[in-house]
Amino acid sequence: MTEAPLLRVRNLRVTYPGEQGDVHAVRDVSFSLGRERLGIVGESGSGKSTTGRAIMGLVPPPGRISADELRLGETDLRGLSERGFREIRGRRVAMVLQDPKYALNPVMRVGRQIAETHRMHVGGGTRAARLAALTMLEAVNIRDPERVYRLYPHEVSGGMGQRVMIAMMLIAKPEVLIADEPTSALDATVQTQVLAVLDDLVRGRGMGLILISHNLHLVSAFCDRVLVMYAGRVVETCAAGRLHEATHPYTRGLLAALPTLEHRRAVLPQLRRDPAWAGE
Amino acid sequence: MAGPTIGGGRIPGWGIVRRVLRTLGSVTLTFLGLTVVTFFIGRVIPIDPVLAIVGPKASNETYDRVRAEIGLDLPLPVQYWRYLLKVLHGDFGTSVITSQPVLRDMLDVFPATLELAVLALLIGVVLGVPLGVVAATHRGRWQDHLIRLLSLFGYSTPVFWLGLIGLLLFYAKLGWVAGPGRIDVGYDDMVPTVTGLLTVDALLDGNSEVFVNALRHLVLPASILGYLSLAYVARMTRSFMLGQLRQEYVLAALAKGLSHGRVVWVHALGNVWVQLITVIALTFGSLLEGAVLTETVFSWPGLGLYMKNSLFNADLNAVLGGTMLVGVVYIGLNLISDLIYPLVDPRVRGQRR
Numbered sequence: 001m002t003e004a005p006l007l008r009v010r011n012l013r014v015t016y017p018g019e020q021g022d023v024h025a026v027r028d029v030s031f032s033l034g035r036e037r038l039g040i041v042g043e044s045g046s047g048k049s050t051t052g053r054a055i056m057g058l059v060p061p062p063g064r065i066s067a068d069e070l071r072l073g074e075t076d077l078r079g080l081s082e083r084g085f086r087e088i089r090g091r092r093v094a095m096v097l098q099d100p101k102y103a104l105n106p107v108m109r110v111g112r113q114i115a116e117t118h119r120m121h122v123g124g125g126t127r128a129a130r131l132a133a134l135t136m137l138e139a140v141n142i143r144d145p146e147r148v149y150r151l152y153p154h155e156v157s158g159g160m161g162q163r164v165m166i167a168m169m170l171i172a173k174p175e176v177l178i179a180d181e182p183t184s185a186l187d188a189t190v191q192t193q194v195l196a197v198l199d200d201l202v203r204g205r206g207m208g209l210i211l212i213s214h215n216l217h218l219v220s221a222f223c224d225r226v227l228v229m230y231a232g233r234v235v236e237t238c239a240a241g242r243l244h245e246a247t248h249p250y251t252r253g254l255l256a257a258l259p260t261l262e263h264r265r266a267v268l269p270q271l272r273r274d275p276a277w278a279g280e
Numbered sequence: 281m282a283g284p285t286i287g288g289g290r291i292p293g294w295g296i297v298r299r300v301l302r303t304l305g306s307v308t309l310t311f312l313g314l315t316v317v318t319f320f321i322g323r324v325i326p327i328d329p330v331l332a333i334v335g336p337k338a339s340n341e342t343y344d345r346v347r348a349e350i351g352l353d354l355p356l357p358v359q360y361w362r363y364l365l366k367v368l369h370g371d372f373g374t375s376v377i378t379s380q381p382v383l384r385d386m387l388d389v390f391p392a393t394l395e396l397a398v399l400a401l402l403i404g405v406v407l408g409v410p411l412g413v414v415a416a417t418h419r420g421r422w423q424d425h426l427i428r429l430l431s432l433f434g435y436s437t438p439v440f441w442l443g444l445i446g447l448l449l450f451y452a453k454l455g456w457v458a459g460p461g462r463i464d465v466g467y468d469d470m471v472p473t474v475t476g477l478l479t480v481d482a483l484l485d486g487n488s489e490v491f492v493n494a495l496r497h498l499v500l501p502a503s504i505l506g507y508l509s510l511a512y513v514a515r516m517t518r519s520f521m522l523g524q525l526r527q528e529y530v531l532a533a534l535a536k537g538l539s540h541g542r543v544v545w546v547h548a549l550g551n552v553w554v555q556l557i558t559v560i561a562l563t564f565g566s567l568l569e570g571a572v573l574t575e576t577v578f579s580w581p582g583l584g585l586y587m588k589n590s591l592f593n594a595d596l597n598a599v600l601g602g603t604m605l606v607g608v609v610y611i612g613l614n615l616i617s618d619l620i621y622p623l624v625d626p627r628v629r630g631q632r633r
Contacts, residue, residue, distance in 0.1 A: 058534055082540070090537030097535075102528035107550045107626060117536040152626040168536060 005032040006175050006208040007055065007093075010069035014047070014054050014232075017062050025050045025063070027232040027278075033176065033208040037199075039219035039240060040212045041254070042229035043271075048212045051229070052178040055210075056093055057085040073175065091121040094169035095178045096198075099185035100161025104153035104168075110161075111137075111149030114168045121172035136167040140197050159190035163197055170201055176208045184213070195222060216243065216258060228254070231278035250277055303618055307611055312364075314607040318600045319363050323356070327594045332376060372604065373597035377589065382601035385586065390605065391476025392462060393575070393582030396502055397567040403506025404513050405560060411510070412517025413552075416525065417544055427514060434511025439570055442504050443577035450500055458496040460579035467493050501578045505570055509563045513556070520555045524548040554625045561617040565610045 014026040026047040031038070040048045054065045055072075057080060070077040072092060080088070097103035105113060114136060115129035122132065130149075137145035140163040153161060162182060169177065179198065183191040199222070202209045213219050219226055220243040228236040228251045236248040246252060253271045322329075330347045338346075347353055351362055366372070372382035415427040450456045458464065462478055471478075471485040479498060482491035524530065525548055533543045568583065575584035583602060590598035622629040 056535055058531065086537050086539060088537070089535055095532070095535040097528055097532055099528065103532040105529045105533065105547050105550070107554065107624065108547070116538070120537050154627050165532070168532075172537070 003034060004073075005034045006073060007033040008069055008071045009033075009055070010067060012051065012054060012065070012067040012070060014050050014059055015064045015066075017064075024232050026054060029227075029229070029232075029234050031227055031234065031237070033210060035206045035208055036225060037202065037209040037211060037223040039223035039226040040210060040229060041214060041216055041219050041226060043214065046229040047232035048229050049180050050232075052095060052180050052210060052212055055176075055178065056089055056095055057082075058089075058095075087121075090117050090169065090174065091172045092174050093176045093178065094172075094174040095180060096162070096165050096169050096182045098181040100153065100156075100158060100165045101185070103165055104161060106153050108152075109149065110151055110153060110156060110164045110168075114149075114164065114171055117168055118171045132171060133167070136171045137164070139170075139201065140164070140167045141193075142167075157190075158186050159194055162186060162190075162194045166194075166198060166201070170205075173205065174207070176210070177202060178210045178212065180212045181214070182211070183218070184215070191218075216254060219243075230273075231275075233278055235277055248277075249274065303615060307615055310611050310614075311608070314604065314611070315364055315367055316360070318603050318607070319360050321603070322363075322596060322600050323359075325596065327596050329596055332594065332596070367604065372601035375590065375598040375601075376595045377593050377598065382597050385598065386583065386601055386605050388476075389581060389583050389586045392478075392580060393568060393571050393584060395477040395479065395498065396505060396571060396574070396580060396582060397564060399498060399502035400505035400567050401509055401560070401564050403503060404509030404563060407506075408510040408513030409517050409549075409556070412514040413521055413544060413549060415514065415518040416521035417540075419522065424518075427518070431511035431514045434507050435515075438573075439504060439508060440573045440577050442507070443501065443574055446500050446504055447577070457500045458493065460497075460577075462497055462581060463490070463494050464497075501574050501580055505567055505574055508570055509567055512563055512566075513559065516559045517552060517556060520552045521548060524551050527551075550624070554621070557617045557620055557624065561613040564613055565606075568606055568609060 009032065010030045012026055012029045013024065016023045016025060029047070029051055040051065042048050050059065050063075053059050055070070055077070057065070057077065059065055065078075067078055072088065075084075075088065075092075077085075077088075104110060111130070111133050114133040115126070118124075118129040118132045119126070122129070134145045134149060137148055142148050142160065142163060148156065148160065148164070153164075156164060162185075166182075177198075182198065183194050186194060195218075198209070201207070209223075211219060211223055220240045223240045226238055226240050226243055227234050228238075228246070228248065230250045236246055236251045238246055243251075244255065246255065249272070253269075253273075256269050257271050259265070259268060329350065330343055330352065333350075334342055334346050351359060354362075370383050372386075374380065375382050375385050378385055411427050411430075415424045418424045447459065451459045467490050471481045471487050471490050474481050474484055478494040479491055482488070482494055521544075525544070527548075530543055530548055533547045534540070538547075571580075571582060571584035572588055573584070574580065575582045576588050579585070583605065587599060587602040589595075590602065
């Protein structure tokens, strides 16, 4: 892979000023993303979602983002204006959120929400946007796009809602997709379908995918590479297929805490955390 | 829970029928409750309606005869039944002050109040909603503080005081608006009454002079009442908007590249309206109440002034009739907001509970 990476992150920090000193949600996270599927795993509060949001410039105030390098292709994202980010969001980086029940506007037809992204970035008016949205609905394996286009979010199932969400985020053909727990709110069988749709589109378009999840099995099966985060810091990076060979005690702890069918255990080992991992 | 079915399918339109039936049922119940309340207020209040008719010097026989004539010797349930029948026929008795049927009086004065309240509500909503939105999006900054101060002042200041100060400043000192009353005496009865709303009647008649004069009278009391509703609407809009801005769909809308403005004013505000409908309906109701003081200060010949005069003159029929009218308006407002809900919230549409 001599190709230039789609996204390059060096020493990303996200800090929230707090009453008792600053809270460092993300500390010195570095990675680069090519046309691959990169998983980020960690517990709740380990900074994985915040990392994703920082890339999109969507860390809510008073949070502060800083980095030695934060580059999307040729664009430097550091200190990019809100206007600059607006042109990038949806068009070059997009984000799929966890639960379509909350991530779609409940009073707007789903078709319009998909078409809106198209109108914003591609232009060409309402009719073109509608056609593009229908095509996109087909691309995410929705059999009856005309009907689904007119539905409201409460009228679609979780799996269909998440496919709508994917359609809404991919219609303007971004280079990078950040999927933040995209299947955690779905049933196990639906999870597989949604992942298949996602995989299909990401591969077919040669996109870079960042899959944020707490689910180790999912990430190791679906991704090429995995970052393990703990307390805002990347503690280990490895190839997804070699996750079981991970050496860091935190990763080992996470792996040991996974239940398996082969070994029945009455008590799963508790995860051991060492504050030193978060330090230098 | 579903309605009757044919071969497993729903009868088309059944949802709407159910909805209408349910609404009618609750309206009827509320109305009956209202009549019970007004009826018992009439019995509990320390005003003797017989005495009001016969006067303090009447003999005992006369008193008893009149008492029997108006049915006060009958058992309470029978009295209530008679009262209900009369109310249903639009008979609220005769006003002691005007010696006219109360219903007639109310039909005369209500349009004046309606005109005032509608304009006040328009001011309250048209200014209050955007102010609330701006306060929410600028939370903690000076815009937010200013708007919150403005609305705090609005609902903690007595309306009659605002009215007096307003008259002093804009009428007496600056002369920007006309003084108390609905119209200058010289313009009285110059346009035929069609709707009872003076500004509308003047427009229908094409009489711009009357229109301008009526508007000059209307604008100050309406602004003061409007300020009260603005205060409440802005505060509620702010808090609803803050709630919506925390939702995931707002983040998703930003993530697909929409501008902040579009996310706030289209996506979030669309959801805020759902919650605002009830608030606006209630505001309109409280405007009718607020009208009592405002109309007194501005000598506005509406329901509020009528009620005040009736109260001070122990005109029981008129007071109870007015109470009933305000209650009916409240019921109507609830009905209207029930009907508007499905228009702004697709989740309510066709829902069967």
